[in-house]
Amino acid sequence: MNTPLRRLSVVVIAMFVALMAAATWTQFVQASTLNADPRNVRTLYREFDNSRGPIVIAGEPVASSTAVDDAFKYQRAYANGPLFAPVTGFYSVVYGRTGIERAENDVLTGTADSLFLSRVQDLFTGRQPQGSSVELTIDPAVQQAAWDALGDQKGAVVALDPTTGAILAMVSRPSYDPNILAGHSTPAVNDAYRLLADDPTNPLINRTIEETYPPGSTFKLVDAAAALEAGMTPDTQLAAPQTLALPGSTATISNFGGEVCGPGETVSLAEALRISCNTAFAQLGMDLGDDALRAQAEAFGFDAELQVPMTVAVSRFPADPDVPQTALSAIGQYEVRATPLQMALVSAAIANGGTQMKPYLVQTVRNPDLDVIDEASPTELGRPVSAATATALRDMMIDVVANGTGKSAQISGVQVAGKTGTAQTTAEAAPHAWFTAFAPADAPRVAVAVVVENGGSLGNEATGGRVAAPIARAVIEAVLAR
Amino acid sequence: MATVTPHRVRPGRGVELGLLVLALGLGVAAYALVGLNMTGALPANIYGYSAGMVALGVGMHLVLRLRAPYADQVILPVAVALNGIGLAMIYRIDLSTVDWEHPTTFATRQLGWTAIGMILAAVVLVALRDHRTLRRYTYTAMVVGLGLVLLPLVPGLGTTINGARIWVRLGGQSLQPAEFAKIALAIFFAGYLVTNRDTLALAGSKVLGMQFPRVRDLGPIIVVWAASLAVLVLERDLGTSLLFFGLFVAMLYLATERKSWIFLGMLLFLGGAALAAQTFSHVGARFDAWLNAFDNDVFNQSPGGSGQLVRGLYGMANGGLFGTGWGEGRPDLVPYAESDFIVASLGEELGLTGLLAILVAYLVLAERGLRTAIGVRDGFGKLLAGGLAFVVAFQCFVVVGGVTRLIPLTGLTMPFMAYGGSSLLANWVIVALLLRISDSARRPAPLVTGFVAPPPTAADRQDTQMLTGLGEVRE
Numbered sequence: 001m002n003t004p005l006r007r008l009s010v011v012v013i014a015m016f017v018a019l020m021a022a023a024t025w026t027q028f029v030q031a032s033t034l035n036a037d038p039r040n041v042r043t044l045y046r047e048f049d050n051s052r053g054p055i056v057i058a059g060e061p062v063a064s065s066t067a068v069d070d071a072f073k074y075q076r077a078y079a080n081g082p083l084f085a086p087v088t089g090f091y092s093v094v095y096g097r098t099g100i101e102r103a104e105n106d107v108l109t110g111t112a113d114s115l116f117l118s119r120v121q122d123l124f125t126g127r128q129p130q131g132s133s134v135e136l137t138i139d140p141a142v143q144q145a146a147w148d149a150l151g152d153q154k155g156a157v158v159a160l161d162p163t164t165g166a167i168l169a170m171v172s173r174p175s176y177d178p179n180i181l182a183g184h185s186t187p188a189v190n191d192a193y194r195l196l197a198d199d200p201t202n203p204l205i206n207r208t209i210e211e212t213y214p215p216g217s218t219f220k221l222v223d224a225a226a227a228l229e230a231g232m233t234p235d236t237q238l239a240a241p242q243t244l245a246l247p248g249s250t251a252t253i254s255n256f257g258g259e260v261c262g263p264g265e266t267v268s269l270a271e272a273l274r275i276s277c278n279t280a281f282a283q284l285g286m287d288l289g290d291d292a293l294r295a296q297a298e299a300f301g302f303d304a305e306l307q308v309p310m311t312v313a314v315s316r317f318p319a320d321p322d323v324p325q326t327a328l329s330a331i332g333q334y335e336v337r338a339t340p341l342q343m344a345l346v347s348a349a350i351a352n353g354g355t356q357m358k359p360y361l362v363q364t365v366r367n368p369d370l371d372v373i374d375e376a377s378p379t380e381l382g383r384p385v386s387a388a389t390a391t392a393l394r395d396m397m398i399d400v401v402a403n404g405t406g407k408s409a410q411i412s413g414v415q416v417a418g419k420t421g422t423a424q425t426t427a428e429a430a431p432h433a434w435f436t437a438f439a440p441a442d443a444p445r446v447a448v449a450v451v452v453e454n455g456g457s458l459g460n461e462a463t464g465g466r467v468a469a470p471i472a473r474a475v476i477e478a479v480l481a482r
Numbered sequence: 483m484a485t486v487t488p489h490r491v492r493p494g495r496g497v498e499l500g501l502l503v504l505a506l507g508l509g510v511a512a513y514a515l516v517g518l519n520m521t522g523a524l525p526a527n528i529y530g531y532s533a534g535m536v537a538l539g540v541g542m543h544l545v546l547r548l549r550a551p552y553a554d555q556v557i558l559p560v561a562v563a564l565n566g567i568g569l570a571m572i573y574r575i576d577l578s579t580v581d582w583e584h585p586t587t588f589a590t591r592q593l594g595w596t597a598i599g600m601i602l603a604a605v606v607l608v609a610l611r612d613h614r615t616l617r618r619y620t621y622t623a624m625v626v627g628l629g630l631v632l633l634p635l636v637p638g639l640g641t642t643i644n645g646a647r648i649w650v651r652l653g654g655q656s657l658q659p660a661e662f663a664k665i666a667l668a669i670f671f672a673g674y675l676v677t678n679r680d681t682l683a684l685a686g687s688k689v690l691g692m693q694f695p696r697v698r699d700l701g702p703i704i705v706v707w708a709a710s711l712a713v714l715v716l717e718r719d720l721g722t723s724l725l726f727f728g729l730f731v732a733m734l735y736l737a738t739e740r741k742s743w744i745f746l747g748m749l750l751f752l753g754g755a756a757l758a759a760q761t762f763s764h765v766g767a768r769f770d771a772w773l774n775a776f777d778n779d780v781f782n783q784s785p786g787g788s789g790q791l792v793r794g795l796y797g798m799a800n801g802g803l804f805g806t807g808w809g810e811g812r813p814d815l816v817p818y819a820e821s822d823f824i825v826a827s828l829g830e831e832l833g834l835t836g837l838l839a840i841l842v843a844y845l846v847l848a849e850r851g852l853r854t855a856i857g858v859r860d861g862f863g864k865l866l867a868g869g870l871a872f873v874v875a876f877q878c879f880v881v882v883g884g885v886t887r888l889i890p891l892t893g894l895t896m897p898f899m900a901y902g903g904s905s906l907l908a909n910w911v912i913v914a915l916l917l918r919i920s921d922s923a924r925r926p927a928p929l930v931t932g933f934v935a936p937p938p939t940a941a942d943r944q945d946t947q948m949l950t951g952l953g954e955v956r957e
Contacts, residue, residue: 009853012845019883019888035796039792042797045812
């Protein structure tokens with residue numbers, strides 16, 4: 001029996017070698033992958049053991065870590081939580097992190113590569129490692145004005161400085177209080193999160209960048225840009241029938257309220273934009289073709305990834321529309337989708353003489369000694385239109401607010417340039433009200449986009465001009481009052 | 483070549499005493515470090531604890547000096563070291579619950595079980611003068627073993643804990659009779675197989691170049707196979723069932739030297755397991771949790787998901803190469819960190835280095851047991867020692883393999899380390915039996931002393947078999 005005993009000894013050795021290999025695989029080869037797994041709460045515990053850096057807006061921390069006496073040493077606290085939640089996001093032991101808390105996590109925890117020197121210093125001075133602070137570009141007065149103006153309506157407001165790309169306001173309603181998700185009691189956080197996640201109004205979503213809407217008539221800015229770039233002028237006459245039959249289909253396009261666009265059969269490009277003439281722009285879209293429209297849309301930032309530093313949902317122009325679909329796309333319907341930030345970027349590019357600046361939220365990163373580690377430097381995203389086209393578009397948008405559909409955005413003593421939009425969604429639901437604008441028109445300080453879902457408080461009676469334009473005006477006034 | 487060189491063993495136990503000092507030092511130091519790292523002070527009962535462990539270890543050593551002077555000198559220190567490290571980790575898990583409304587006191591109870599276990603081992607060594615006595619109880623052992631296996635199914639006595647009905651409530655204590663059943667079954671297998679090995683090995687038809695046994699020789703084997711399937715099906719315990727089956731297949735192979743048994747055994751078990759995975763959701767869920775451990779749905783599923791397994795892996799990854807140190811990690815984040823997942827806890831705080839050292843200690847224990855089996859002269863002793871050594875090794879494989887995701891996770895306890903009285907008692911009895919057999923293996927045999935030992939040749943093997951035969955005749 002000794003031969004099988006010896007063989008069995010070898011089998012036993014083989015079993016233990018297999019166990020040692022498995023342990024090595026887990027503790028050495030796979031260790032960093034396992035440590036980086038977002039479900040690994042040990043990583044969170046390690047993070048919570050250190051003081052996380054604050055998120056600062058205008059010198060005041062809106063998210064900060066306070067020492068607590070439980071398993072995690074620090075708890076996150078949010079000042080004015082719902083107002084800034086779309087920007088800060090939340091930081092939860094149970095559900096991880098979103099917003100800036102997520103996008104700037106390695107800086108806030110102090111583990112970013114750029115903070116290597118600070119960590120080495122901590123090692124030698126024996127100081128407890130601390131996270132760095134992140135200062136945002138948000139202006140609390142503008143944020144508050146947008147929040148108040150939107151009121152209890154579902155929607156989003158985003159405002160930015162067209163000359164730098166700095167985001168001044170990012171409001172999404174309904175919102176939520178990140179404090180209730182930052183607690184350390186798992187059952188309480190679970191209940192609160194379930195409630196928010198199951199809420200049909202999606203309070204956890206930042207509508208300015210995480211939601212796309214049909215842009216409706218605000219997309220006519222893209223059509224007009226394509227037309228001007230193709231050699232037309234604001235005075236070019238466009239066919240503008242009362243009803244436009246779409247070739248190859250039984251569908252027709254008519255104007256808002258079934259009105260005519262002018263006394264004759266044609267209107268000028270500038271006049272069509274001023275009164276937001278659907279038939280003229282649908283015909284223009286068909287004439288230019290879907291390739292030209294897509295090229296112009298993509299020049300403005302459609303179909304492209306963007307980080308601000310949170311990842312922005314991609315705005316879309318349909319890939320291969322037929323002729324009637326192109327006509328519908330030209331008036332911002334069919335499968336055209338845009339984030340509110342995307343439409344603000346269209347206005348911002350026009351405001352900035354055709355040069356589009358990359359939008360950003362993080363102004364300064366400071367280490368715990370308050371030394372500046374990183375400072376935002378405005379960068380160019382692209383040049384979607386020429387300076388001449390931008391000027392022509394600006395003048396046409398001024399006319400929209402002065403004499404057209406956007407009159408409710410008028411501010412005495414300030415020239416506002418804007419464009420309204422009223423986007424149909426489904427037959428039953430009220431349309432989304434849009435407005436995008438910039439001001440002052442001759443020396444722009446702010447570009448803004450507003451969307452109010454399903455007409456807001458006005459419902460089916462809503463238009464971009466009646467519902468969204470006054471909100472944009474409030475935001476512009478807040479910026480100009482600085 | 484299978485040869486045994488009879489070598490003279492001096493009846494001294496100095497090596498054991500030296501190793502025992504190391505093992506006791508390791509356990510006490512670990513216990514002290516846990517207290518220092520977690521509370522900043524030595525554990526309150528450090529002196530009592532140390533004195534108790536030293537008394538138990540030295541007591542065992544003295545019993546061996548008196549009653550088994552030739553016994554293997556490595557087995558006891560390894561068992562003491564593993565028991566001590568396990569105790570320190572259980573105490574460490576207890577300390578992480580001090581803020582709870584009812585802090586756990588596993589360590590105190592485990593210390594009690596350690597004392598009972600080592601005293602029981604001493605009793606076995608004193609009472610059992612010759613392991614061959616056990617052969618007389620072959621069929622008694624079968625009845626006792628099967629009875630113990632099926633005991634949890636008795637209504638009113640058996641309890642279901644975490645889905646497995648493998649527990650018996652007796653006088654306020656939960657016991658796992660299966661832990662004791664494995665000893666009884668090992669005795670039965672050894673006795674049955676040493677008698678029937680020739681019929682099993684030689685009679686039967688050849689299929690595909692392999693000798694298969696006759697059906698009528700299979701009777702008792704089928705009974706045990708059915709019992710292990712009953713454990714799987716009725717008690718919902720994959721681990722115990724796998725353990726019995728592994729023990730049985732290994733011992734059949736030892737007895738018959740036929741690889742066909744291994745083939746047949748694995749075929750039967752894989753068939754049974756595959757059928758069980760198809761039929762019983764809890765077995766299927768185990769497989770799913772193993773294969774798709776990192777799938778989010780499987781991870782979050784509770785109960786029956788992979789959450790515990792993956793959290794154990796997170797812990798081990800957190801430990802890395804050198805570990806966080808005693809009391810510096812968070813092993814308490816894994817459910818059952820003091821019992822089923824004590825390996826993950828040790829991996830986290832002692833690191834890969836510590837875990838590998840622990841695995842080597844187990845390997846040494848198992849290999850000393852197998853060396854005992856090679857050295858002992860009677861077939862029954864060979865089978866019993868081989869079976870017991872293998873069952874310890876195989877249990878380690880099933881537990882550590884499950885925790886490291888080498889194989890599906892099953893609910894077995896790590897010998898000597900995991901919290902649990904039944905397991906500790908049973909493993910100390912196994913140690914006592916191995917020590918008893920090794921004493922007989924290394925004792926200068928009166929029959930051999932007259933020999934002038936020839937250079938090792940094939941004849942040695944025949945000598946051994948002849949001696950085995952003599953032993954049988956004598957009984």
